[in-house]
Amino acid sequence: MTKFDLSERTSPVPFITSAVATGETYDVIVVGSGAGGGQSAYTLTMDGARVLMLEAGRNYDPVSETAMFQTPDMAPLGGSGTPDKPFGFYDATIDGGWQVPGEPYVQTSTTEAGRFDWWRARMLGGRTNHWGRISLRNGPYDFKPYSRDGLGMDWPISYDDMAPYYDKVEMLIGVYGANDGLENTPNSPEGCLLPPPKPRVSDLLIARAGRKLGIPVIAGHRAVLTQQLDWKNSPAKLHPGNPGAQKIIADDMQRRLACFFATPCGRGCSIRANYQSTTVHLPPALATGKLDILTDAMVHEVTLGKDGRATGVGFVDRTTGKQMHVSARVVVLAASACETVRILLNSKSSQFPNGLANSSGKVGKYLMDTVGASVDGQVPLLENLPPHNEDAAGGLQMYIPWWLYQQQLAGKLGFARGYHVEFGGGRGMPSIGTAAELEWLTGGSYGAKFKQDARRYYGSFVGFAGRGEMIPNEQSYCEIDPVVKDKWGIPVLRFHWQWSPHETRQAAHMQKTFAEIIEAMGGRVHGKIESDGAKAIAPGGSIIHEVGGAIIGADPATSVTNKWCQTWDVKNLFLTDGSPFASNADKNPTLTIMANAWRVSDHILARMRQKEL
Numbered sequence: 051m052t053k054f055d056l057s058e059r060t061s062p063v064p065f066i067t068s069a070v071a072t073g074e075t076y077d078v079i080v081v082g083s084g085a086g087g088g089q090s091a092y093t094l095t096m097d098g099a100r101v102l103m104l105e106a107g108r109n110y111d112p113v114s115e116t117a118m119f120q121t122p123d124m125a126p127l128g129g130s131g132t133p134d135k136p137f138g139f140y141d142a143t144i145d146g147g148w149q150v151p152g153e154p155y156v157q158t159s160t161t162e163a164g165r166f167d168w169w170r171a172r173m174l175g176g177r178t179n180h181w182g183r184i185s186l187r188n189g190p191y192d193f194k195p196y197s198r199d200g201l202g203m204d205w206p207i208s209y210d211d212m213a214p215y216y217d218k219v220e221m222l223i224g225v226y227g228a229n230d231g232l233e234n235t236p237n238s239p240e241g242c243l244l245p246p247p248k249p250r251v252s253d254l255l256i257a258r259a260g261r262k263l264g265i266p267v268i269a270g271h272r273a274v275l276t277q278q279l280d281w282k283n284s285p286a287k288l289h290p291g292n293p294g295a296q297k298i299i300a301d302d303m304q305r306r307l308a309c310f311f312a313t314p315c316g317r318g319c320s321i322r323a324n325y326q327s328t329t330v331h332l333p334p335a336l337a338t339g340k341l342d343i344l345t346d347a348m349v350h351e352v353t354l355g356k357d358g359r360a361t362g363v364g365f366v367d368r369t370t371g372k373q374m375h376v377s378a379r380v381v382v383l384a385a386s387a388c389e390t391v392r393i394l395l396n397s398k399s400s401q402f403p404n405g406l407a408n409s410s411g412k413v414g415k416y417l418m419d420t421v422g423a424s425v426d427g428q429v430p431l432l433e434n435l436p437p438h439n440e441d442a443a444g445g446l447q448m449y450i451p452w453w454l455y456q457q458q459l460a461g462k463l464g465f466a467r468g469y470h471v472e473f474g475g476g477r478g479m480p481s482i483g484t485a486a487e488l489e490w491l492t493g494g495s496y497g498a499k500f501k502q503d504a505r506r507y508y509g510s511f512v513g514f515a516g517r518g519e520m521i522p523n524e525q526s527y528c529e530i531d532p533v534v535k536d537k538w539g540i541p542v543l544r545f546h547w548q549w550s551p552h553e554t555r556q557a558a559h560m561q562k563t564f565a566e567i568i569e570a571m572g573g574r575v576h577g578k579i580e581s582d583g584a585k586a587i588a589p590g591g592s593i594i595h596e597v598g599g600a601i602i603g604a605d606p607a608t609s610v611t612n613k614w615c616q617t618w619d620v621k622n623l624f625l626t627d628g629s630p631f632a633s634n635a636d637k638n639p640t641l642t643i644m645a646n647a648w649r650v651s652d653h654i655l656a657r658m659r660q661k662e663l
């Protein structure tokens with residue numbers, strides 16, 4: 051393998067400074083630039099570590115490349131989804147989706163119930179450029195699920211260990227929400243959350259129906275700035291005793307504008323009003339002068355020295371196709387849960403013939419996604435509303451946290467873990483699908499009557515999506531396929547997947563609940579309510595909350611990392627994406643990925659200062 055030499059690159063090289071070319075070594079290599087990689091690079095460089103970030107995708111500039119203001123009629127096919135752009139033409143994803151050309155993966159089953167679909171983004175910032183920005187804290191139960199109901203596994207840390215890092219991440223990225231004091235739905239300390247946006251009419255109707263049914267409907271939590279961040283007070287809380295970092299982040303916070311509630315966040319935000327790694331983590335990290343970023347660098351292995359320490363990583367320079375190597379004192383993998391597993395399993399040596407850090411045999415095991423099921427309905431009360439602006443903050447003004455903890459613990463529900471509910475409605479900008487499929491309401495109409503119907507029903511629909519906890523199981527895992535390789539010659543992953551009755555019954559409960567809410571709103575349910583959860587549940591991976599595969603634990607025989615996400619087998623190798631998750635709470639995982647990455651990076655810094663790494 052060749053040592054990386056910048057002069058060999060034929061295409062423009064973004065961001066990279068001369069450190070790689072001059073042969074300077076780094077304190078830390080961070081693989082991946084999404085939520086986990088971005089947070090790791092931010093925390094490490096703000097405290098003085100010299101970091102090289104390797105990103106498989108291309109550079110991406112959110113200011114010049116974000117199509118925020120275009121209307122759907124300006125896009126091919128009215129902006130609707132295609133295999134290349136599954137979430138529509140304007141979606142911020144570059145070179146990503148369920149399939150990435152030249153980078154296959156193998157599914158052992160293609161059935162709805164047995165398959166795992168793998169979403170990837172190949173761009174600087176990864177999936178954070180277009181994610182939904184829903185940012186919920188895990189609660190105390192979520193770190194100790196086994197202790198609570200005897201299923202799955204406990205994390206070797208508690209909510210109290212993570213809480214200070216949730217505080218910091220919320221203050222840094224900007225999360226709106228409110229403190230409702232509900233069970234296992236933690237409050238944030240004063241000064242962490244931004245005020246939530248005003249609810250839409252449909253949100254208020256759902257809240258009213260919730261009151262009738264005893265279901266709490268509370269302010270959503272999303273990484274969107276409803277007002278400017280507190281750049282006067284937060285920097286000292288984020289970086290105590292570090293005036294240089296405080297100045298950098300205070301300046302940067304002032305350059306981020308507040309949301310103007312008008313454009314879909316999935317396109318990205320060129321005014322930096324929502325969280326993307328590219329707009330929030332990377333600019334201040336680059337401002338430290340301590341971060342180099344090398345894009346188009348497809349890492350395929352962590353290299354190991356004779357002393358059992360990681361020496362660096364091998365990667366394919368996608369601009370030349372050549373095999374390259376870079377070295378550092380510490381290696382942090384944050385390539386997204388499954389890709390981190392793939393790198394570990396492909397890093398074979400005489401010491402680790404079954405993949406690096408895999409003496410437990412657990413690398414690839416206990417892959418989890420979120421349980422998903424949905425129901426839509428139509429509400430006559432919302433028909434023919436006068437035109438008004440309902441663009442709001444791009445999603446989730448309000449939501450329903452899991453509310454049946456006690457009934458569940460008492461065994462009354464027939465499934466062990468809960469779900470939260472994300473819902474939407476209102477008069478969003480009309481697009482190609484607006485006024486389609488009205489026949490179930492109108493019986494079919496044409497001409498003037500159709501126009502009348504389109505106006506009548508526009509904005510009167512509500513949609514509910516359950517997001518529930520999956521319990522890790524032995525049948526859901528990934529491994530290296532013995533035959534198939536990607537276009538770079540790197541062996542690919544093969545996925546195995548199975549839901550347990552806990553998940554399918556939970557999906558059936560979602561269906562029933564959503565129908566009850568729609569009916570309590572005086573509305574009508576669209577389609578059939580599935581009593582068989584196996585038919586209602588979305589395929590594995592399709593909610594795009596995959597975590598696990600290299601789980602954290604207290605015992606090296608049954609886990610891949612210790613409580614610092616440091617691999618048991620290789621002391622200078624750390625994992626800061628979702629791969630170490632030992633459970634996947636109903637709460638969307640990304641806020642926890644970031645809080646954990648900050649926690650782990652603080653630990654790396656402390657150990658490096660002590661010369662223990």
Ligand SMILES: Cc1cc2nc3c(=O)[nH]c(=O)nc-3n(C[C@H](O)[C@H](O)[C@H](O)COP(=O)(O)OP(=O)(O)OC[C@H]3O[C@@H](n4cnc5c(N)ncnc54)[C@H](O)[C@@H]3O)c2cc1C
Nearest residue numbers: 082084085086106176177182183184349386627638639640
């Ligand atoms: C449409 C959508 C909506 C979502 N909504 C939400 C939400 O509302 N809330 C929530 O919590 N989560 C949401 N998610 C999930 C969220 O995006 C992920 O949890 C989060 O981005 C994971 O961060 P990560 O750093 O692990 O991975 P990523 O953000 O995927 O970043 C990984 C990076 O590593 C790079 N990489 C991969 N392999 C290699 C390699 N071999 N070498 C070098 N680099 C590599 C990738 O190109 C990528 O840039 C959503 C995802 C999608 C797609």
Ligand code: SF4
Nearest residue numbers: 309310313315319323
């Ligand atoms: S809704 Fe607000 S945060 Fe989202 S893209 Fe538009 S301006 Fe940015």
